[in-house]
Amino acid sequence: MISVALPKGRLGEKVYSMFEAAGYECPSIKENSRKLIFENADVGIRYFWVKPSDVAIYVERGAADIGVVGKDILLEYSPNVYELLDLNLGKCRMAVAAPKDFYDDTQKTLRVATKFPNIASEYYKSICRDIDIIKLNGSIEIAPILKLSDVIVDIVETGTTLKENDLEVIKNIVPISARLIANKATFKFKTTEIEKIVDAIKAQVKYDD
Ligand code: PRP
Numbered sequence: 001m002i003s004v005a006l007p008k009g010r011l012g013e014k015v016y017s018m019f020e021a022a023g024y025e026c027p028s029i030k031e032n033s034r035k036l037i038f039e040n041a042d043v044g045i046r047y048f049w050v051k052p053s054d055v056a057i058y059v060e061r062g063a064a065d066i067g068v069v070g071k072d073i074l075l076e077y078s079p080n081v082y083e084l085l086d087l088n089l090g091k092c093r094m095a096v097a098a099p100k101d102f103y104d105d106t107q108k109t110l111r112v113a114t115k116f117p118n119i120a121s122e123y124y125k126s127i128c129r130d131i132d133i134i135k136l137n138g139s140i141e142i143a144p145i146l147k148l149s150d151v152i153v154d155i156v157e158t159g160t161t162l163k164e165n166d167l168e169v170i171k172n173i174v175p176i177s178a179r180l181i182a183n184k185a186t187f188k189f190k191t192t193e194i195e196k197i198v199d200a201i202k203a204q205v206k207y208d209d
Helices: 010-021 052-060 071-077 117-126 160-164 184-189 191-202
Strands: 002-007 037-040 045-050 066-070 081-086 092-099 110-114 131-135 151-156 167-176 178-183
Touching: 002 010, 002 052, 002 191, 010 045, 010 066, 010 191, 045 052, 052 066, 052 071, 052 081, 052 178, 066 071, 071 117, 071 167, 071 178, 081 184, 081 191, 110 117, 117 131, 117 151, 117 167, 151 167, 160 167, 178 184, 178 191, 184 191
Parallel strands: 002 045, 002 066, 110 131, 110 151
Antiparallel strands: 037 045, 066 178, 081 178, 092 151, 092 167
16 A cells, blocks of 8 residues: 655646556545545555645655655755655746845845745855845735845746736746655655556656657
C-alpha cells in the first residue's frame, strides 16, 4: 500500500487525475463528501486530502509515503524529503513587488513583508541588502499600501492581485511549480512501487515547448 498526500484544491484534483490515468484510481474520492481519506486496496493506494502547505510535513514524518507540494514550500521549509519529479503544474513565480513609485534607498534597511521569510532572507543575503522581515500570513499586497513595508516577496501567478493593488514586479526570484516528493525511509524499502508510480506519472507530464 502506498499512501499519497494530495494538496486540497484544484491542483490536487489535477494530480489525482494523473494518478487515476496511471492506474491508481480510487472512485470513492470523486463522491461529494467531507471525507479526507480514500483507499483502493485492489491497486494498493490510499489518498489523503491535506492543506497544501502541510503536504511536506506528512511526507517528511512518514504519515504519507509520497505527496505533491509547491517548490515554494520546499524552498521555504527545506523538509528532509526526496524531490522526485517536477509535474510542471501549478506554475507561478516568487517575486519582489513594490508600489509603482518605489525607489530603493540603499542607505536604509528595506522593510519586506512576506509569507516566505526564509526565501526572502536568502534572496536579500545573496545581494547583500539589509532587510527587516515582516512575516504575514496572507493578503501580503496591502502591506506596502498601508506603509507597513516597502516591498513584498510573494507568489505571482496571473499578476492580477498585484495589478489591482497598484503594485508591480521589480525582481523575479525563482520559478515555482508542483513537485512529487517522497519520504526518505519509505523510498528505500518501497523503491520499486514508488518508481513505478513516478514513471507512470512522468509519462503524463506536459513539458513546455
Ligand atoms: C496568492 C499570492 C498572491 C496571489 C497571486 O495568494 O500570495 O496574493 O495568490 O496570484 P495572482 O498573481 O494570480 O493574482 P493566495 O490566493 O494564496 O491568498 P493569500 O493572500 O491568503 O496568500
